[in-house]
Amino acid sequence: HHLHAGNLHYARQVFDGIPERDLRAWTLFISAHTQHGFPRKALEIYSQLLARNLKPDRWLLLSAELRLGREVHGFVVRNAMEGNLFVSSALVNLYASCLSLRQAQLVFDNMSRRDNVSWNMKLAGYQPNTDFVLQDICQEEKVETLCNHSEKLAVAFGILNSNGESPIRVFKNLRICGDCHNAIKVMAKIVGIQIIVRDSLRFHHFENGCCSCRDF
Structure with a gap:
Protein backbone atom coordinates (compact mmCIF):
# COMPACT_ATOMS: atom_id res chain seq x y z
CA HIS A 1 0.00 0.00 0.00
CA HIS A 2 2.72 2.48 0.97
CA LEU A 3 4.68 1.63 -2.19
CA HIS A 4 1.71 2.50 -4.38
CA ALA A 5 1.12 5.70 -2.41
CA GLY A 6 4.68 6.80 -3.06
CA ASN A 7 5.69 6.92 0.62
CA LEU A 8 9.09 5.30 0.10
CA HIS A 9 10.47 6.35 3.47
CA TYR A 10 7.75 4.57 5.42
CA ALA A 11 7.86 1.67 2.97
CA ARG A 12 11.56 1.30 3.77
CA GLN A 13 10.77 1.04 7.48
CA VAL A 14 8.19 -1.65 6.78
CA PHE A 15 10.58 -3.46 4.42
CA ASP A 16 13.40 -3.41 7.00
CA GLY A 17 10.97 -4.80 9.59
CA ILE A 18 10.18 -7.92 7.57
CA TRP A 26 12.60 -7.35 -3.01
CA THR A 27 11.10 -7.05 -6.49
CA LEU A 28 8.29 -4.77 -5.36
CA PHE A 29 10.73 -2.56 -3.47
CA ILE A 30 13.09 -2.26 -6.46
CA SER A 31 10.18 -1.55 -8.83
CA ALA A 32 8.80 1.14 -6.53
CA HIS A 33 12.05 3.11 -6.61
CA THR A 34 12.31 2.93 -10.40
CA GLN A 35 8.66 3.95 -10.81
CA HIS A 36 9.17 7.00 -8.60
CA GLY A 37 12.34 8.12 -10.38
CA PHE A 38 15.11 6.82 -8.13
CA PRO A 39 17.13 4.51 -10.43
CA ARG A 40 20.37 4.86 -8.46
CA LYS A 41 18.64 3.85 -5.22
CA ALA A 42 17.04 0.94 -7.06
CA LEU A 43 20.51 -0.15 -8.20
CA GLU A 44 21.72 0.02 -4.60
CA ILE A 45 18.83 -2.16 -3.41
CA TYR A 46 19.41 -4.59 -6.27
CA SER A 47 23.06 -4.86 -5.19
CA GLN A 48 21.91 -5.62 -1.63
CA LEU A 49 19.76 -8.43 -3.01
CA LEU A 50 22.70 -9.91 -4.92
CA ALA A 51 24.86 -9.71 -1.79
CA ARG A 52 22.53 -12.04 0.11
CA ASN A 53 22.22 -15.79 -0.20
CA LEU A 54 19.12 -15.43 -2.34
CA LYS A 55 18.99 -16.79 -5.86
CA PRO A 56 17.07 -14.18 -7.89
CA ASP A 57 14.38 -15.71 -10.08
CA ARG A 58 15.10 -14.32 -13.57
CA TRP A 59 11.44 -14.12 -14.53
CA LEU A 60 10.37 -12.58 -11.23
CA LEU A 61 12.95 -9.78 -11.54
CA LEU A 62 12.66 -9.28 -15.29
CA SER A 63 10.12 -6.44 -15.23
CA ALA A 64 11.96 -4.62 -12.44
CA GLU A 65 15.28 -4.86 -14.29
CA LEU A 66 13.74 -3.64 -17.54
CA ARG A 67 12.12 -0.63 -15.87
CA LEU A 68 15.41 0.09 -14.10
CA GLY A 69 17.23 -0.14 -17.43
CA ARG A 70 14.89 2.39 -18.99
CA GLU A 71 15.46 4.80 -16.10
CA VAL A 72 19.24 4.43 -16.46
CA HIS A 73 18.93 4.84 -20.24
CA GLY A 74 17.01 8.08 -19.71
CA PHE A 75 19.75 9.34 -17.38
CA VAL A 76 22.36 8.45 -20.03
CA VAL A 77 20.51 10.38 -22.74
CA ARG A 78 19.87 13.42 -20.52
CA ASN A 79 23.54 13.61 -19.60
CA ALA A 80 24.86 13.07 -23.15
CA MET A 81 26.67 9.87 -22.19
CA GLU A 82 25.62 7.82 -25.23
CA GLY A 83 29.06 8.23 -26.81
CA ASN A 84 30.67 6.32 -23.94
CA LEU A 85 31.39 2.79 -25.19
CA PHE A 86 31.13 1.13 -21.78
CA VAL A 87 27.84 2.89 -21.00
CA SER A 88 26.32 1.89 -24.34
CA SER A 89 27.60 -1.68 -24.01
CA ALA A 90 26.11 -1.93 -20.53
CA LEU A 91 22.74 -0.78 -21.86
CA VAL A 92 22.84 -3.31 -24.70
CA ASN A 93 23.61 -6.13 -22.25
CA LEU A 94 20.91 -4.92 -19.88
CA TYR A 95 18.18 -4.85 -22.51
CA ALA A 96 19.31 -8.19 -23.92
CA SER A 97 19.23 -9.81 -20.49
CA CYS A 98 15.66 -8.52 -20.05
CA LEU A 99 14.71 -10.00 -23.45
CA SER A 100 13.97 -6.50 -24.77
CA LEU A 101 15.82 -7.21 -28.00
CA ARG A 102 14.35 -4.32 -30.00
CA GLN A 103 15.65 -1.75 -27.50
CA ALA A 104 18.99 -3.54 -27.32
CA GLN A 105 19.24 -3.33 -31.12
CA LEU A 106 18.34 0.38 -31.12
CA VAL A 107 21.09 1.20 -28.62
CA PHE A 108 23.56 -0.96 -30.56
CA ASP A 109 22.68 0.71 -33.88
CA ASN A 110 23.29 4.14 -32.34
CA MET A 111 26.75 3.24 -31.04
CA SER A 112 29.05 5.29 -33.26
CA ARG A 113 32.06 3.06 -32.52
CA ARG A 114 30.39 -0.25 -31.77
CA ASP A 115 33.04 -2.28 -33.64
CA ASN A 116 35.67 -0.97 -31.23
CA VAL A 117 34.03 -2.59 -28.21
CA SER A 118 34.82 -6.20 -29.10
CA TRP A 119 38.04 -5.08 -30.83
CA ASN A 120 39.39 -3.35 -27.72
CA MET A 121 38.47 -6.36 -25.59
CA LYS A 122 40.34 -8.68 -27.97
CA LEU A 123 43.37 -6.38 -28.04
CA ALA A 124 43.42 -6.52 -24.24
CA GLY A 125 43.42 -10.32 -24.34
CA TYR A 126 39.75 -11.32 -24.02
CA GLN A 127 38.22 -14.01 -26.21
CA PRO A 128 34.81 -15.49 -25.23
CA ASN A 129 35.26 -19.04 -23.92
CA THR A 130 32.09 -20.85 -24.94
CA ASP A 131 33.17 -24.04 -23.14
CA PHE A 132 31.34 -22.58 -20.13
CA VAL A 133 28.00 -22.67 -22.01
CA LEU A 134 26.43 -26.10 -21.65
CA GLN A 135 23.34 -25.59 -23.81
CA ASP A 136 23.18 -27.26 -27.21
CA ILE A 137 23.06 -24.04 -29.25
CA CYS A 138 25.10 -22.50 -32.05
CA GLN A 139 28.41 -20.73 -31.42
CA GLU A 140 26.99 -17.23 -31.91
CA GLU A 141 24.22 -17.88 -29.39
CA LYS A 142 26.78 -19.24 -26.92
CA VAL A 143 28.73 -15.95 -27.14
CA GLU A 144 25.49 -14.00 -26.55
CA THR A 145 24.70 -16.20 -23.55
CA LEU A 146 28.09 -15.40 -22.01
CA CYS A 147 27.37 -11.66 -22.39
CA ASN A 148 24.33 -11.98 -20.13
CA HIS A 149 26.03 -13.58 -17.11
CA SER A 150 24.97 -11.72 -13.96
CA GLU A 151 28.47 -10.78 -12.80
CA LYS A 152 29.27 -9.09 -16.12
CA LEU A 153 26.02 -7.14 -15.93
CA ALA A 154 26.72 -6.14 -12.32
CA VAL A 155 30.23 -4.93 -13.22
CA ALA A 156 28.79 -2.99 -16.18
CA PHE A 157 26.35 -1.26 -13.79
CA GLY A 158 29.28 -0.50 -11.50
CA ILE A 159 31.28 1.05 -14.34
CA LEU A 160 28.24 3.09 -15.36
CA ASN A 161 27.95 4.57 -11.85
CA SER A 162 31.67 4.72 -11.06
CA ASN A 163 33.45 7.93 -10.11
CA ARG A 169 32.27 -4.49 -5.56
CA VAL A 170 30.12 -7.40 -6.74
CA PHE A 171 28.80 -10.30 -4.65
CA LYS A 172 27.84 -13.62 -6.24
CA ASN A 173 26.42 -16.68 -4.46
CA LEU A 174 27.87 -19.10 -7.03
CA ARG A 175 31.40 -19.63 -8.24
CA ILE A 176 32.45 -17.18 -10.98
CA CYS A 177 32.85 -18.91 -14.35
CA GLY A 178 36.18 -18.84 -16.20
CA ASP A 179 34.91 -16.65 -19.03
CA GLY A 192 41.83 1.43 -14.72
CA ILE A 193 40.02 0.82 -11.43
CA PHE A 206 40.97 -7.54 -10.22
CA GLU A 207 43.46 -4.80 -11.02
CA ASN A 208 45.64 -3.93 -14.04
CA GLY A 209 44.50 -7.04 -15.90
CA CYS A 210 45.37 -9.45 -13.07
CA CYS A 211 43.45 -11.20 -10.28
CA SER A 212 44.57 -11.86 -6.72
CA CYS A 213 43.64 -15.55 -7.08
CA ARG A 214 46.29 -15.94 -9.81
CA ASP A 215 43.67 -17.65 -11.99
CA PHE A 216 43.20 -20.60 -9.65
Whole structure:
Protein backbone atom coordinates (compact mmCIF):
# COMPACT_ATOMS: atom_id res chain seq x y z
CA HIS A 1 0.00 0.00 0.00
CA HIS A 2 2.72 2.48 0.97
CA LEU A 3 4.68 1.63 -2.19
CA HIS A 4 1.71 2.50 -4.38
CA ALA A 5 1.12 5.70 -2.41
CA GLY A 6 4.68 6.80 -3.06
CA ASN A 7 5.69 6.92 0.62
CA LEU A 8 9.09 5.30 0.10
CA HIS A 9 10.47 6.35 3.47
CA TYR A 10 7.75 4.57 5.42
CA ALA A 11 7.86 1.67 2.97
CA ARG A 12 11.56 1.30 3.77
CA GLN A 13 10.77 1.04 7.48
CA VAL A 14 8.19 -1.65 6.78
CA PHE A 15 10.58 -3.46 4.42
CA ASP A 16 13.40 -3.41 7.00
CA GLY A 17 10.97 -4.80 9.59
CA ILE A 18 10.18 -7.92 7.57
CA PRO A 19 12.18 -10.73 9.24
CA GLU A 20 12.46 -12.91 6.13
CA ARG A 21 12.13 -10.94 2.91
CA ASP A 22 11.29 -13.11 -0.08
CA LEU A 23 12.01 -12.35 -3.74
CA ARG A 24 8.57 -10.82 -4.24
CA ALA A 25 9.22 -8.24 -1.50
CA TRP A 26 12.60 -7.35 -3.01
CA THR A 27 11.10 -7.05 -6.49
CA LEU A 28 8.29 -4.77 -5.36
CA PHE A 29 10.73 -2.56 -3.47
CA ILE A 30 13.09 -2.26 -6.46
CA SER A 31 10.18 -1.55 -8.83
CA ALA A 32 8.80 1.14 -6.53
CA HIS A 33 12.05 3.11 -6.61
CA THR A 34 12.31 2.93 -10.40
CA GLN A 35 8.66 3.95 -10.81
CA HIS A 36 9.17 7.00 -8.60
CA GLY A 37 12.34 8.12 -10.38
CA PHE A 38 15.11 6.82 -8.13
CA PRO A 39 17.13 4.51 -10.43
CA ARG A 40 20.37 4.86 -8.46
CA LYS A 41 18.64 3.85 -5.22
CA ALA A 42 17.04 0.94 -7.06
CA LEU A 43 20.51 -0.15 -8.20
CA GLU A 44 21.72 0.02 -4.60
CA ILE A 45 18.83 -2.16 -3.41
CA TYR A 46 19.41 -4.59 -6.27
CA SER A 47 23.06 -4.86 -5.19
CA GLN A 48 21.91 -5.62 -1.63
CA LEU A 49 19.76 -8.43 -3.01
CA LEU A 50 22.70 -9.91 -4.92
CA ALA A 51 24.86 -9.71 -1.79
CA ARG A 52 22.53 -12.04 0.11
CA ASN A 53 22.22 -15.79 -0.20
CA LEU A 54 19.12 -15.43 -2.34
CA LYS A 55 18.99 -16.79 -5.86
CA PRO A 56 17.07 -14.18 -7.89
CA ASP A 57 14.38 -15.71 -10.08
CA ARG A 58 15.10 -14.32 -13.57
CA TRP A 59 11.44 -14.12 -14.53
CA LEU A 60 10.37 -12.58 -11.23
CA LEU A 61 12.95 -9.78 -11.54
CA LEU A 62 12.66 -9.28 -15.29
CA SER A 63 10.12 -6.44 -15.23
CA ALA A 64 11.96 -4.62 -12.44
CA GLU A 65 15.28 -4.86 -14.29
CA LEU A 66 13.74 -3.64 -17.54
CA ARG A 67 12.12 -0.63 -15.87
CA LEU A 68 15.41 0.09 -14.10
CA GLY A 69 17.23 -0.14 -17.43
CA ARG A 70 14.89 2.39 -18.99
CA GLU A 71 15.46 4.80 -16.10
CA VAL A 72 19.24 4.43 -16.46
CA HIS A 73 18.93 4.84 -20.24
CA GLY A 74 17.01 8.08 -19.71
CA PHE A 75 19.75 9.34 -17.38
CA VAL A 76 22.36 8.45 -20.03
CA VAL A 77 20.51 10.38 -22.74
CA ARG A 78 19.87 13.42 -20.52
CA ASN A 79 23.54 13.61 -19.60
CA ALA A 80 24.86 13.07 -23.15
CA MET A 81 26.67 9.87 -22.19
CA GLU A 82 25.62 7.82 -25.23
CA GLY A 83 29.06 8.23 -26.81
CA ASN A 84 30.67 6.32 -23.94
CA LEU A 85 31.39 2.79 -25.19
CA PHE A 86 31.13 1.13 -21.78
CA VAL A 87 27.84 2.89 -21.00
CA SER A 88 26.32 1.89 -24.34
CA SER A 89 27.60 -1.68 -24.01
CA ALA A 90 26.11 -1.93 -20.53
CA LEU A 91 22.74 -0.78 -21.86
CA VAL A 92 22.84 -3.31 -24.70
CA ASN A 93 23.61 -6.13 -22.25
CA LEU A 94 20.91 -4.92 -19.88
CA TYR A 95 18.18 -4.85 -22.51
CA ALA A 96 19.31 -8.19 -23.92
CA SER A 97 19.23 -9.81 -20.49
CA CYS A 98 15.66 -8.52 -20.05
CA LEU A 99 14.71 -10.00 -23.45
CA SER A 100 13.97 -6.50 -24.77
CA LEU A 101 15.82 -7.21 -28.00
CA ARG A 102 14.35 -4.32 -30.00
CA GLN A 103 15.65 -1.75 -27.50
CA ALA A 104 18.99 -3.54 -27.32
CA GLN A 105 19.24 -3.33 -31.12
CA LEU A 106 18.34 0.38 -31.12
CA VAL A 107 21.09 1.20 -28.62
CA PHE A 108 23.56 -0.96 -30.56
CA ASP A 109 22.68 0.71 -33.88
CA ASN A 110 23.29 4.14 -32.34
CA MET A 111 26.75 3.24 -31.04
CA SER A 112 29.05 5.29 -33.26
CA ARG A 113 32.06 3.06 -32.52
CA ARG A 114 30.39 -0.25 -31.77
CA ASP A 115 33.04 -2.28 -33.64
CA ASN A 116 35.67 -0.97 -31.23
CA VAL A 117 34.03 -2.59 -28.21
CA SER A 118 34.82 -6.20 -29.10
CA TRP A 119 38.04 -5.08 -30.83
CA ASN A 120 39.39 -3.35 -27.72
CA MET A 121 38.47 -6.36 -25.59
CA LYS A 122 40.34 -8.68 -27.97
CA LEU A 123 43.37 -6.38 -28.04
CA ALA A 124 43.42 -6.52 -24.24
CA GLY A 125 43.42 -10.32 -24.34
CA TYR A 126 39.75 -11.32 -24.02
CA GLN A 127 38.22 -14.01 -26.21
CA PRO A 128 34.81 -15.49 -25.23
CA ASN A 129 35.26 -19.04 -23.92
CA THR A 130 32.09 -20.85 -24.94
CA ASP A 131 33.17 -24.04 -23.14
CA PHE A 132 31.34 -22.58 -20.13
CA VAL A 133 28.00 -22.67 -22.01
CA LEU A 134 26.43 -26.10 -21.65
CA GLN A 135 23.34 -25.59 -23.81
CA ASP A 136 23.18 -27.26 -27.21
CA ILE A 137 23.06 -24.04 -29.25
CA CYS A 138 25.10 -22.50 -32.05
CA GLN A 139 28.41 -20.73 -31.42
CA GLU A 140 26.99 -17.23 -31.91
CA GLU A 141 24.22 -17.88 -29.39
CA LYS A 142 26.78 -19.24 -26.92
CA VAL A 143 28.73 -15.95 -27.14
CA GLU A 144 25.49 -14.00 -26.55
CA THR A 145 24.70 -16.20 -23.55
CA LEU A 146 28.09 -15.40 -22.01
CA CYS A 147 27.37 -11.66 -22.39
CA ASN A 148 24.33 -11.98 -20.13
CA HIS A 149 26.03 -13.58 -17.11
CA SER A 150 24.97 -11.72 -13.96
CA GLU A 151 28.47 -10.78 -12.80
CA LYS A 152 29.27 -9.09 -16.12
CA LEU A 153 26.02 -7.14 -15.93
CA ALA A 154 26.72 -6.14 -12.32
CA VAL A 155 30.23 -4.93 -13.22
CA ALA A 156 28.79 -2.99 -16.18
CA PHE A 157 26.35 -1.26 -13.79
CA GLY A 158 29.28 -0.50 -11.50
CA ILE A 159 31.28 1.05 -14.34
CA LEU A 160 28.24 3.09 -15.36
CA ASN A 161 27.95 4.57 -11.85
CA SER A 162 31.67 4.72 -11.06
CA ASN A 163 33.45 7.93 -10.11
CA GLY A 164 36.62 6.51 -11.63
CA GLU A 165 38.34 6.11 -8.26
CA SER A 166 36.36 3.89 -5.87
CA PRO A 167 36.56 0.10 -6.35
CA ILE A 168 33.58 -1.73 -7.84
CA ARG A 169 32.27 -4.49 -5.56
CA VAL A 170 30.12 -7.40 -6.74
CA PHE A 171 28.80 -10.30 -4.65
CA LYS A 172 27.84 -13.62 -6.24
CA ASN A 173 26.42 -16.68 -4.46
CA LEU A 174 27.87 -19.10 -7.03
CA ARG A 175 31.40 -19.63 -8.24
CA ILE A 176 32.45 -17.18 -10.98
CA CYS A 177 32.85 -18.91 -14.35
CA GLY A 178 36.18 -18.84 -16.20
CA ASP A 179 34.91 -16.65 -19.03
CA CYS A 180 33.57 -13.99 -16.66
CA HIS A 181 36.84 -14.14 -14.72
CA ASN A 182 38.83 -13.41 -17.89
CA ALA A 183 36.40 -10.71 -19.03
CA ILE A 184 36.52 -8.86 -15.70
CA LYS A 185 40.33 -8.92 -15.72
CA VAL A 186 40.18 -7.14 -19.07
CA MET A 187 37.52 -4.67 -17.85
CA ALA A 188 39.68 -3.76 -14.85
CA LYS A 189 42.63 -3.17 -17.16
CA ILE A 190 40.67 -0.99 -19.59
CA VAL A 191 38.83 1.21 -17.06
CA GLY A 192 41.83 1.43 -14.72
CA ILE A 193 40.02 0.82 -11.43
CA GLN A 194 39.91 -2.10 -9.01
CA ILE A 195 37.01 -4.56 -9.31
CA ILE A 196 36.30 -6.84 -6.35
CA VAL A 197 34.12 -9.93 -6.85
CA ARG A 198 33.14 -12.19 -3.95
CA ASP A 199 31.97 -15.59 -5.20
CA SER A 200 31.15 -18.79 -3.27
CA LEU A 201 34.84 -19.59 -2.76
CA ARG A 202 36.85 -16.39 -2.24
CA PHE A 203 37.36 -12.70 -2.90
CA HIS A 204 38.75 -11.88 -6.33
CA HIS A 205 40.61 -8.55 -6.55
CA PHE A 206 40.97 -7.54 -10.22
CA GLU A 207 43.46 -4.80 -11.02
CA ASN A 208 45.64 -3.93 -14.04
CA GLY A 209 44.50 -7.04 -15.90
CA CYS A 210 45.37 -9.45 -13.07
CA CYS A 211 43.45 -11.20 -10.28
CA SER A 212 44.57 -11.86 -6.72
CA CYS A 213 43.64 -15.55 -7.08
CA ARG A 214 46.29 -15.94 -9.81
CA ASP A 215 43.67 -17.65 -11.99
CA PHE A 216 43.20 -20.60 -9.65
